[in-house]
Amino acid sequence: MSKNTTLTITVVLVGLLLIAPFGLYPAFVMKALCFALFACAFNLMLGFVGLLSFGHAAFFGAAAYATGYAAKFWGFTPELAILFGGLVGGALGLIVGWVAIRRQGIYFAMITLAIAQMIFFVAIQAGSITGGEDGLQGVPRGHLFGLISLEEPLVMYYFVLAVFLLCFALIWRIVHSPFGNVLKAIRENEPRAISLGYKVERFKLFAFGLSAALAGVAGGTKAISVQLASLTDVTWQMSGEVILMTLLGGVGTLVGPAVGGALVVTLEHFLATSGLPVTMIIGAIFVVCVLAFRRGIVGEVNALLTRKR
Amino acid sequence: MFGQLLLGLINGSFYALLSLGLAVIFGMLNVINFAHGALYMVGAFVAWFLLNKLGLGYWWALIITPVVVGAFGMLIEKTMLSRLYKLDHLYGLLLTFGLALLLEGAFRHQFGVSGLPYATPAELAGGTNLGFMFLPFYRGWVVLLSIVVCLATWFAIEKTRLGSYLRAATENPRLVQAFGINVPAMITLTYGAGVALAGLAGVMAAPIYSVNPLMGSNLIIVVFAVVVIGGMGSIFGAVVSGYMLGIFEGLTKVFLPEASNIVVFVIMVVVLLLRPAGLFGRER
Numbered sequence: 244m245s246k247n248t249t250l251t252i253t254v255v256l257v258g259l260l261l262i263a264p265f266g267l268y269p270a271f272v273m274k275a276l277c278f279a280l281f282a283c284a285f286n287l288m289l290g291f292v293g294l295l296s297f298g299h300a301a302f303f304g305a306a307a308y309a310t311g312y313a314a315k316f317w318g319f320t321p322e323l324a325i326l327f328g329g330l331v332g333g334a335l336g337l338i339v340g341w342v343a344i345r346r347q348g349i350y351f352a353m354i355t356l357a358i359a360q361m362i363f364f365v366a367i368q369a370g371s372i373t374g375g376e377d378g379l380q381g382v383p384r385g386h387l388f389g390l391i392s393l394e395e396p397l398v399m400y401y402f403v404l405a406v407f408l409l410c411f412a413l414i415w416r417i418v419h420s421p422f423g424n425v426l427k428a429i430r431e432n433e434p435r436a437i438s439l440g441y442k443v444e445r446f447k448l449f450a451f452g453l454s455a456a457l458a459g460v461a462g463g464t465k466a467i468s469v470q471l472a473s474l475t476d477v478t479w480q481m482s483g484e485v486i487l488m489t490l491l492g493g494v495g496t497l498v499g500p501a502v503g504g505a506l507v508v509t510l511e512h513f514l515a516t517s518g519l520p521v522t523m524i525i526g527a528i529f530v531v532c533v534l535a536f537r538r539g540i541v542g543e544v545n546a547l548l549t550r551k552r
Numbered sequence: 553m554f555g556q557l558l559l560g561l562i563n564g565s566f567y568a569l570l571s572l573g574l575a576v577i578f579g580m581l582n583v584i585n586f587a588h589g590a591l592y593m594v595g596a597f598v599a600w601f602l603l604n605k606l607g608l609g610y611w612w613a614l615i616i617t618p619v620v621v622g623a624f625g626m627l628i629e630k631t632m633l634s635r636l637y638k639l640d641h642l643y644g645l646l647l648t649f650g651l652a653l654l655l656e657g658a659f660r661h662q663f664g665v666s667g668l669p670y671a672t673p674a675e676l677a678g679g680t681n682l683g684f685m686f687l688p689f690y691r692g693w694v695v696l697l698s699i700v701v702c703l704a705t706w707f708a709i710e711k712t713r714l715g716s717y718l719r720a721a722t723e724n725p726r727l728v729q730a731f732g733i734n735v736p737a738m739i740t741l742t743y744g745a746g747v748a749l750a751g752l753a754g755v756m757a758a759p760i761y762s763v764n765p766l767m768g769s770n771l772i773i774v775v776f777a778v779v780v781i782g783g784m785g786s787i788f789g790a791v792v793s794g795y796m797l798g799i800f801e802g803l804t805k806v807f808l809p810e811a812s813n814i815v816v817f818v819i820m821v822v823v824l825l826l827r828p829a830g831l832f833g834r835e836r
Contacts (some may be wrong), residue, residue, distance in 0.1 A: 295642050342821050345828045349584045349641050350784065354824065357777040361817035368810055457782055479773060483649055490646065523657025529650025534632060 244441060256498075260404055269317050270402040270468070271512060273503040276407045282500035283414055283458035289486070290448050290495035292419055293430035297352040297482050298339065298359025299458050304477030306332035306459030307466040311382040314467065321385045321393055322340040325463035328413040332459015335362070335450050340451035344444055347433075356479060363477045378473030399468055406464050410457055415497060416428065417453065426450055465548060480522075492534050493539030502541055538540050554685035556802040562691050562760065564798020565698035568754050568791045570775045571782065572702055573749035574826025576792035578779075579722050580742040582643030583633060588750050589772030590655040595621050595754020596763045597659060600670050610673035613755045627742040633743065635735070652769070659765035667762030677823070694756050701752065702791045709787060718742065777820040783833020793831060 263272045287290060293396045310328030313319040335546045343354040366373045373379055384393035417423050425446055430438045437443050466472040466542060482505065492503025509527070514521045538541055570588060598620050599613035608616065624739045624768040628651065646664050672690045679688035704768045709715040710723050729735045754768075761767055782789030797816050806810040823831060 295645070313754075345824060349645055350641065350780070352645060353776045353780055353822070355586060356773060357780065357817050357820055359775075360773045361814045364813040364817075368813075391586030445805055480769075483653070485648065486649075520657045520661035522653050523661060526650045526655075526657055529653060530647060531630070533647040533650060534635060537639075537643070 257408065260408075264397055264400045269396040272506075273400055273403045273468045274465070276403050276486075277461050277468065278488065278508050279501035279504035280407050280410050280464070281458055281461035282485050282492065282504035283411060284454050284461060285485045286494065286500040287414060287417070287457065288451060288455040288487045289467070290500075291423065291426045291430060292447060293351075294344075294347070294447065294451075294485070295352045296343075296355045296451070296454070296467075297479070297486070298355035298362075299455070299485050300335055300477055300479065300481035301339070301359035301362040302332040302444050302455040302458040303462035303465075303481065304366065304462075304472070304474075304487075305335055306462035307472035307476045308366065308379055309459075310463030311379040311466040311472040314371060314385055315379070315382050321387055321467050323459055324385075325467060328463025328466070329456045329460040331534050332462065333456030336455020336458075337452040339455070340448045344451065359477070359482055360479055361424070363474070363479070365433060366474060373472070376474065378405075378471055378475075379466075380471055382470045382472065384467055384470065390442065396401065403464055403468050406460065410460055411501070414457065418497065422446070422449075429435040468538075483529075484525070487529050487532070489539075490537075490541055491528065493542035493545070494537075496539070496541045496545065499539050499541035503539065506540075553806055555646070556806045557799065558685065558687065558691060558802075559803020560694050560805075561712075561795065562798070563801060564795040565695050566757060566771070566794075567775055567778045567798050568702055568794025569698050569749055569753040569756075569796050571778045572705055572768050572787065573746040574775065574779050575782075575787050576705070576749070577743055577746035579785045579787070580718065580739055581629075581633065581637070581644065582641050583636075584641075585743075585746065586645055586648035586772070587628070587651040587655065587708050588648075588747070588775070589768030590652040591621055591625065591748040591768070592754040592757070592771070593765060593768035594624070594655060595751030595753075596670070596758045596761075597663075597765060598601065598751065599755040599758045600763045602805075603670065610755070610759070613758075614752070617755045617824040618748035618752045620796055621754070622744040622748030623749030626740050628747075629740045629743040634739070635793070641702040652772075656765055656769060663765055665764065665766060667764035667767075670758040672759040679752055690759055694760065703748070707785055708789070715794075721771065754832065774816050777816045779819050781816075781823045781830055783830025786830065786832040787834030789830060 260276075280301055281299070285296065288294050288296050288299075306328035309331040310324045313323060313327045314324040339355060342358065343351050346354060355499065381490060383401060386392050387398075389401060391398060393402060425441055428439075428441070429443055429446060434445060462472075462476060465476070485504075488503035488507045489500040490503070491506060492501065493499025496527050510524075511521055514524060530538070539548060570592060574585055574588055595617050599610070599616045602608040602613045602616060603610070606776060632647060632651075633644060676690040676693050679686055681687075709718060716731055717728065719737060721733070721738055725735050752753060757767065774797075778793050779790055781797065782791075782793035797819065800819065801812055801815055804815040810817075
């Protein structure tokens with residue numbers, strides 16, 4: 244795509260997001276934004292380094308707890324609490340990454356999955372912090388910078404939107420930086436990247452930490468906006484869901500995961516009231532995605548646009 | 553203490569059977585079969601269905617279920633998995649993950665999450681007091697049967713002609729194909745066999761754990777950890793570490809109950825740090 248088209252599309256999308264709460268239920272759009280950000284963070288690993296992390300819910304969920312706890316019991320202002328969540332996610336990511344990056348491909352996926360499951364059990368057992376089965380309830384939305392109350396849904400919405408756009412810009416910046424280029428080189432041909440003298444392991448680990456930190460920011464923002472951090476956020480099913488979001492939107496595209504995330508959240512929203520089995524339908528979409536359109540929605544559109552030219 | 557040890561050994565039997573199936577499938581297809589847990593659950597439900605709708609008891613289920621589940625597996629392989637071999641192995645994992653969700657969702661929709669009872673077969677009801685502990689016959693039978701099945705599978709792969717074709721085909725499928733052996737059919741058969749093992753484990757589990765749509769989903773992650781510890785693709789490693797980790801878990805329950813859920817994962821991390829390829833695995 245040329246620079247002008249990209250710019251136009253960006254402006255239109257941001258414009259739509261700015262007016263969205265007037266047409267749609269703000270709480271719903273906020274949730275969609277949080278998961279869109281989560282999927283974008285996850286895609287940083289799968290799409291740009293080529294590593295499938297099957298444990299990203301651990302960072303999302305742990306950060307949700309950390310943020311909720313900091314806001315509720317330490318009286319952190321929301322932006323500091325979310326920042327703290329991001330840091331917790333990132334630190335956890337560095338530890339998990341340090342172990343997992345020793346292996347690649349499916350091995351990597353299984354190891355991240357297993358460690359994430361460990362964190363899930365820790366979350367169940369540490370009931371005094373996480374609230375066990377009930378989750379951490381009544382997380383206060385608080386006052387932004389200690390001044391602006393976030394109780395008003397519209398104010399909360401614009402705060403979430405700001406966090407999303409900021410993180411998205413950061414991801415865009417990362418992907419288009421020299422660092423991002425090294426990551427793509429690793430994805431395309433790891434031995435070559437090594438022979439060029441890059442310390443591949445270090446790049447991967449750093450990318451993993453960044454991705455986990457951003458997933459953490461998504462989890463923290465979710466905890467503040469929904470006022471709840473629960474076990475659902477840490478389950479391996481959630482790790483799978485974020486993969487579906489990314490796959491559905493388009494792996495390795497910038498906007499794809501956000502589209503996929505929003506779409507899955509919307510779908511679940513409507514299925515929840517329809518009485519149809521949600522897991523089953525999600526599973527079916529998964530199968531169809533893998534079998535029939537692996538490029539995802541945005542990937543297919545991109546391919547279509549390039550073919551026309 | 554001995555009770556927990558027995559419980560560990562029983563859990564270990566299921567870990568071993570399931571990770572054995574995973575290892576067989578991984579060796580041939582290079583696919584991590586995420587649907588394994590779901591198929592184990594399907595196995596338990598098939599046994600339940602046979603008993604309650606068709607009046608066929610446990611011993612029939614023990615024979616019929618693996619065949620049914622195995623046939624279902626072959627169908628999956630033929631219609632879906634076989635399309636993905638040319639791509640990154642990750643797609644196999646993702647497809648089977650989707651299938652797992654699909655199966656689990658369907659059974660949950662149909663049967664709810666409360667679980668259905670399955671009576672212990674009359675021949676194996678009761679138990680005996682060994683002096684230091686009480687041994688229910690059925691549990692002893694499970695341990696025994698799983699050891700026999702593991703040995704038989706090992707024998708089939710290492711000592712028979714079909715097994716040697718299989719091992720050769722994992723090393724170099726094109727060469728084996730050139731010798732006139734139908735490799736795609738063998739792959740289908742292998743997936744069927746691996747999945748049949750999961751179905752068998754499901755039947756064995758039915759009288760111990762309640763038959764429940766979610767029974768496979770948490771177990772499967774532990775089994776993944778077991779496979780990583782044993783070394784992926786190593787049949788021997790899968791079986792040995794299956795029993796070993798079951799026992800470890802049982803012992804942890806005695807000495808440090810809070811850690812019993814995560815001990816397998818902790819061991820996995822330690823093993824990975826010391827031997828990245830797993831205990832019995834080779835670097836690929």
